[in-house]
Amino acid sequence: MSTVPGRGQPTPYTRGREDGPVRSICEVLAYRKIGAYHQLTIVAPDIAARATPGQFVSLAVEGGGTILRRPFSITGVSQHGPWAGTIDVVLDVVGPGTAWLAGRSKHDVVDVVGPLGRGFPLPRQPATCLLVGGGYGAAPLLYLAAQLQHRGHRVDLLFGAKTGERIFNAIEGKRQASSTRFTTEDGSFGTQGRVTDVLPDIATSTGAEAIYACGPMGMLAAVAAQARERRLPCQVSVEELMGCGVGVCNTCVVPYRRRDGLANVRACYEGPVLDAKRVVWEAIGTTAMAGEPVEQGDAS
């Protein structure tokens, strides 16, 4: 990647328009291990100023013959302090690219594109919001929780994972919500089971008026079904494998009912936050729509 223009530039190097996403060469301000995850705080004033909860950034990685960026949710933004704007991203090591990133430390330089994608729409009236996260899908929900609380909404958190160390940042969660509840499949932390085992009780006891969810597709489908049963508006941030992160490669598609018909929309461009009731959950990853022409609809 050393031949890519912009590398070797003094930081901060930022390129882009007056609004929208930019590419920045940024310094890492801090590294933290949080349970099974790694959190990087990155000096990125332009991205911090433009980001909203639910948006993500993509980071260039090195090593192992990798050529593509890796996408990461923004879990927090600070617009103040001597660095004039930082973003926090959370990563889980799943391959050589994320392993390289997890090895970054203070003063290292990273190449960031963002903020990208559609973030969470916020309630117009004061509302009680239930935020449901699976694994490190909890990361963007902490940023959302902070924003909701700041605007006077009630926030309740429900985070689940396979094991206790994969519950992302329980301490921060407790600070940002009226109530918090945790579930683990092995029972090592919180209630044994899945988030959907306790979601109905929590939604009733808190008087939830809206649900926001982020996590694996299977969990999102189950949360969406429960929200539908209770007739609650539900916005989900989908996890689908991405190629470019900027809307041009058509890798990260999700079957979706648009006003003009059925379409494969891009998680990185029309999403990652989508209206749960429009996602065609049963068609995800199946061949049901494979290669078939449709009667109408803009599938770009």
Add this chain to the structure above:
Amino acid sequence: MSAERRPDLRVSLSADPARPLELPNPIVTASGCFASGREIDRFFDIGGLGAVVVKSLTLEPRLGLPTPRMVETDSGMLNAIGLQNPGVDAWLANDLPWLAERGVRTIVSLAGKTVAEYRTLAERVRGQPGIAAIEANISCPNVEDRGMVFAAREEATRDAISQVTRVSAVPVFAKLTPDVTDIAAIAAAAVEAGATGVSLINTLSGMAIDVETGRPRLGGVTGGLSGPAIRPVAVRAIHEVHRALPDLPIIGMGGVRSVPDVVELIMAGASAVAVGTATFADPFATLELVEGLPDWLAERGYRSVRQLRGAVQA
């Protein structure tokens, strides 16, 4: 350096005075790697590129293949998108006017399932303002020939390309697959059918398996390999076609991400160079090549990028 000393980046992609194609610089986008144009225009004014080659259009809208659609491989990636696109009519109504309004030189990529569909597609785009050229993607399966890609055979290449050239008022480029024994013979068949030039190369057919599950890593099972891994294949294919047909304009592509990569394809015989996978890694990739090329040329005393075409001493 004074402005008049800047190396000349202009290139001509047509030897036919009735159907000219002059670009202000040789950097264009590779089909299927630039969506509608709006996505990358969020980052910079795409009107500064030599041309934009849009995603292949089919007669009907297509939803494409199931996920996973992409897998990263060593220095490359495989994709199996399945020609997802809004269909030619929706593109003409929604996307072309936006490109035309911005003065983007647009090359429309057309993909047919049958020989007759190429003609219908060419008729639909004929006379539409803002279309500078057609790229006929004949590296897709011919349903009338057991799914064999058109560009795998000289006869099917001639049949499909002649349907397009017969009705087109703009230059026509045949996009060829490298998965053939003699690519120069396929290029010659396209020229006999009236093609203005050729686009070399499409992705290489490939496959990857998850050895833990024993399943293919792509929903579509096989896919197209792109990225730096394929650049030597592109250089070879361009070199072979340029040697056989020295006057034929060539849009070269395959794993280009740096200025020296651009020069390498031009030295092999490309007149212009398309950039695909590099845009996935950096949305500014194409623009930075347009900006970086003049310095590279000036530092070495070249006055024009055209001096380098086919300059390899082989």
